Every structure is written in structure tokens, then in C-alpha cells.
Amino acid sequence: MLHSLIRKEGCRTMYEVYCDSFLLYSSTIENLKIIKPKVSLEDNKTGSFTFTIYPDHPYYDVIKKLTSIVTVYQDDYLLFRGRVLNEEIGFYNEKSITCEGELAFLFDSIQRPYNYSGSITGFLSQLITAHNSQVDKSKQFALGNVTVTDPNNTITRSDINYTKTWEVIDKKLIALLGGHIIARHQNGVNYIDYLADYTAISNQKIEFAKNLLDMERKRKGQDIITALIPLGANLKDAEGNETKERLTIKSENGGLDYITDADAVAQYGLIFGTNIWDDVTVASNLLTKGRAYLASLSSAIDTLELSAADLAGIEENINSFHLGTYVRVTSNPHGIDQNFRVTKLQIDLMNPVANKLTLGGTIKTLTGNMTQVLDVKNGKDGKDGKDGKDGADGQNGKDAAIQSDTPPTDTSMLWLDTSLNPPLLKRYAPEYQLLIAEPSDWASNYTTYFIFNSKTGAYSAVTGTTTPAWVEDTYYQYVNWVTVNDTTQAFYLMEKNVSSEISKSETNIMSKVSEEYYLKDETDSLISSVSTTVEQNKNSVAILFNQYLADLEALAQGTDANFEEIKKYIRFIDGKILLGEVGNELELQIANNRISFLQSNAEVAYFSNNKLYVTDGEYTNSLRLGQFAFLPRENGNLSFKKLT
Secondary structure, three states: OOOOOOOOEOOEOOEEEEEOOEEEEEOOOOOOOOEEEEEEEEOOOOOEEEEEEOOOOOOOOOOOOOOOEEEEEEOOEEEEEEEEEEEEEOOOOOEEEEEEEHHHHHHOOEEOOEEEEEOHHHHHHHHHHHHHOOOOHHHOOEEEEEOOOOOOOOEEEEEOOOEEHHHHHHHHHHHHHOOEEEEEEEOOEEEEEEEOOOOOEOOOOEEEOOOEEEEEEEEOHHHOOOEEEEEOOEEEOOOOOEEEEEOOOHHHOOOOOOEEOHHHHHHHOOOEEEEEOOOOOOHHHHHHHHHHHHHHHOOOOEEEEEEEOOHHHOOOOOOOOOOOOEEEEEEHHHOEEEEEEEEEEEEEOOOHHHOEEEEEEOOOOHHHHHHHHHOOOOOOOOOEOOOOOEOOOOOOOOOOEEEEOOOOOOOOOEEEEOOOOOOEEEEEEEEEEEEOOOHHHHHHHOOEEEEEEOOOOEEEEEEOOOOOOOOOOOEEEEEEEEEOOOOHHHOOEEEEEEEEEEEEOOOEEEEEEEEEEEEEOOOOEEEEEEEEEEEEEOOOEEEEEEEEEOOOHHHHOOHHHHHHHHHOOEEEEOOEEEEOOOOOOEEEEEOOOOEEEEEOOEEEEEEEOOEEEEOOOOOOOOEEEOOEEEEEOOOOOEEEEEOO
């Protein structure tokens, strides 16, 4: 591999894309560009990489379906390795390429019928050896680390069919034993690891009001089972023939064929389910497997889908998010402060703001904690008196919070505001709270509000239908109930700066318009910046467009569509700017020393070296040359006069 290690320049994350030994893309090389490069990675999935390449790319023709090996590097980290799967050619001969990850190589080989009894390592080694005998060297693997274990220390697997290698791994190992299949690369060798869990912890955190942009929490209640009937292998009759009856745990479980999770039953009730272990022939082993399996299903599992800014590109000594690593997520408003494993990554090589990562694990929810806090009513009965009557009942405990849709009158209590979803725990603390609103909105939305006057350094209460002339960018509203541990007040005020300037010198004219948004907190953060600069001198016109975004996911959504719309009218080709709708016969072309007017791709006029050159000209009124002019007469004739 000709990959050259990329060093960070100012901590900026760099990407390189190779097709075999050819460098397709580098964020530092201007003529090596591809469009919409996106990597999708998921735990125990093959993953994918998609991009578009145009005919003017020097390596447009080197990409071969199914045979080319494509690699994506993030700095010096191998982010993706796989092969070209699909190719679609568009109207302008652009190629839309879809690549699948290297685990898909395991679909290229067949496992013939087998009967196996032994260790997990031995079984996986057998599968990999059979795979390697059927594929070329670039698609072969060596067995790496195996940390998944089985309670019986021995597994039994068999199959009478001809099955794809990946399907065998998925159904005979992952589905029954759990764990994670990982492709790893070391010293030129492609390894397959089978790990019980990941151990790496990212040194980059996801924190509310810092790099957490959006969050969606998903819970699948249909996956919850509180009572399990474990079933083993088919039993045999006296003659040794297999029957339809399966092994159960009755002999090892007091005559019952099911087990329960008491805590889960108390919370969700009895919800029965079954699971079959075809290779288990001993009831005690079946009971062990059943208990482990039930423990994994009896809890409601939440997954977090987050949009988070990757700070590795702007901060030193922190790493980017990688699949399988554990990440610390802290968000007080959501009641979350724990480690989660990255189970899915979507990376846009050209737009880091659009990156998404999915984290999985059991969440200790804010509402769950509230339930424990609030559920303390009714004290225990008093103890029995010795040789006498029962003692009096203990005094009922007081609720830790009042649950209601409206603010309670008792301000000494916490208030669980059930009008919100999820409910928020609030406290009574009259104070000023930051508001986000445009000045024009205040008259209609608020009758009384408080405004900070930066001129005087004082707060003023305003009541009425008009907004004072001195309104500044900081707005406050007087409130009584505030969210417990809510840190959002300190971060939600946006500051918008718009500036425009025009400067003129002997050599050029410079025009610049910029717009910046700041998120105001104790460390002001630049959220977005957009600027346009036009520089004109006697030889050239230069236009510079600059845009920086570190905004919420909502700002990233639709960017691709907007970009495609802009490309219809503004294009950058070979160092030139083309203005005009694609397909229209009229275009304006701006080069370093020439502005050309094109009709049907032919130059009909151009500006260069302070002169205008026109193939054919037609003037509807007059033509002036210095102090002289051609002027039309009322009778239709033309006069040539000197102007005074």
C-alpha cells in the first residue's frame, strides 16, 4: 500500500481514499476530488462506502467492480477497507460508486456440510481455513483474538447444507454466543477477531452544550421477555431415532419448564418467550444458557442516536470516534452520565457536521431515577409489641415531589411537571431566565419581560405592545419554576454579527460581506460563519466564498440538495468559475485574466487587459468613444459628434 501517513495540520482531520494503489482523494490535493464521500459502519455488519467521481478525475477509469480494493484513511487510521460492489453512470458520465466492507468477502465462500465438536476457536479457525481456500489472497484472513466463551467450554455445530461462510458465523456463533466479529490489520496481515466485548475507551467525550448536537433515544419493548422456556436438542427414542420432542429444564428446575426474572416480572408482568439451542443435550447446561439469555432480554434496552461534533479536528490530543469504542456521554438535561459503546457510525468526509454515531447500552433514565425518588410513600408498619398488641403503623413518608400538569401551590416541594414528555423535575426559585426571541416577537408573545441594558448595566421591566429602542441582544423573562440541574440557561443565547465593508486602493477594489453566529457561554463558541469576498484589479476579478458550520443536525439536513441546486448555476472547473444554468446556451466564464461570454460553448465576447472584445455588436441607441459618439437623429440618420 502506498498510503502515506498524514500528519495533522493545525489539528484538522485529514482523509485519503485509495483504489488499489491509486490515490483517488486527498483533502490536501486540489485535483484529486470525489463528490459526496460517505462511510457507514455498523457492529457485526459489512459496512459501506459511497462516492461519486467525474470523468475529469485522473483515475476515473481505474475503478473495477468486485476486483478493486478501496481503502479510506482518517489521518493514519484505516477507517474502511472493502471492494467496489455497484457502479451507476449518470447523464454527465459521472460514476456513483458503492463499496461494501471487507467482511463481505466472507460471502464469496461456501462451507460444505460438517459436524463439529470442540472449542469456539477451533470452529472459527475451521471456517476461515475453508474460506481462504476459495478466494484470492486480498480476500483472505488469519484468525486473530478470540475472547468469546461458552459455559460448557465445548460447542457442537452441524449443517447438512452448503452455506455462505458469513451466514455460518452469524447464525452459529454470533446469534448463539453473542460477541463481535471484527476485521483487524497488523503488519500487512488481515485478521478476524471474535471478541466478547470491546475494551477501548475514547478519550473524547460527548457533552451537552459542547459537542452534543442532537439526541434521539429508542426503546424496543417488544424485545422484553420476563419468562423464558429454554429448549435444547431434539430427543431420541429408544431406538436412537430423533423425535420432534425437545430437551427441557424440568429435571433441573423443580418440574418447571420455564424460568423467570423476578424484578422484570414485577415491572412488566409475565411475558413468555422461547429460545432453542440445537446443540445442547444436557438439561443442566440448558438451564445455564437459559438464565444467561433471560438476563440479557429482561431489561429494556435503549439505543442512543446522536449527532455530535468530532472535536478531534480542532483539539489536540483527542481521538476521533471509532466503531466499538466506549464513549462517555454527559447531559444533565437528559439525565445521562455514563459510557456507551459506539455501534454505528456515519461519516461524511467533506461535512463533519453531518456525521452521526449510534450508541447502545442500558440507560439509567432520568424518569427511572425519578420513579425511585417519588415512590417512597407509605412507611412500614410498626414492629409487633412483645406479648402485647401490634404496634401502631409507622408514619407515612412524604412524597419527594408533587406530580401534576400545573405548578403546585406548595413551593417547598419539588415539582414533577407531567405536562411535558418526558416529565421534568423542577424547583421553585424565582430568577431571571434567558430567552431566545427576535425583538419583533416580543409584543405578541410576552406582555411583561425583562431586558438587560448594556449601556447602563441594569435590568428593566417592560410592559406594553412596543419594544424599546435600546433593546440589546440579551433577553430575560421572570420565571418561578426552573428545571433541576438544567444547564441550558447558560448556553442558549445566540449572537449574530453581520458586517460589510468596501475598500479601495490604487491597485484594487475589495468588497467583503460576512455573517457570524456565536453561542454565548463562558467560552464563546463560533457556530457558523459565512463570508463572500470580491477583489477586482486591472487584470482580474477574484471571488472567494467561505462557509464554516459547527451547527445542529438541522443545519446539516438538506445541504446536499442545496449544493446540487447551486451547482446548476455556479460551477468551478479547472480553476474557472462558470455562471449559468446547466444546459442553457448562455454562460459567463470567469478566469484569472479573462471574463468570457459563451454561447453554445463558443466565446462571443470577453474582457481582458482592460479591453472588451466582441465578435458582433449591436447598439440599440448610441455608441460613445472617448469624447466622440455615434448618435441617432430624429429622421433616422446617424450622426458622429464630439461631445462637450
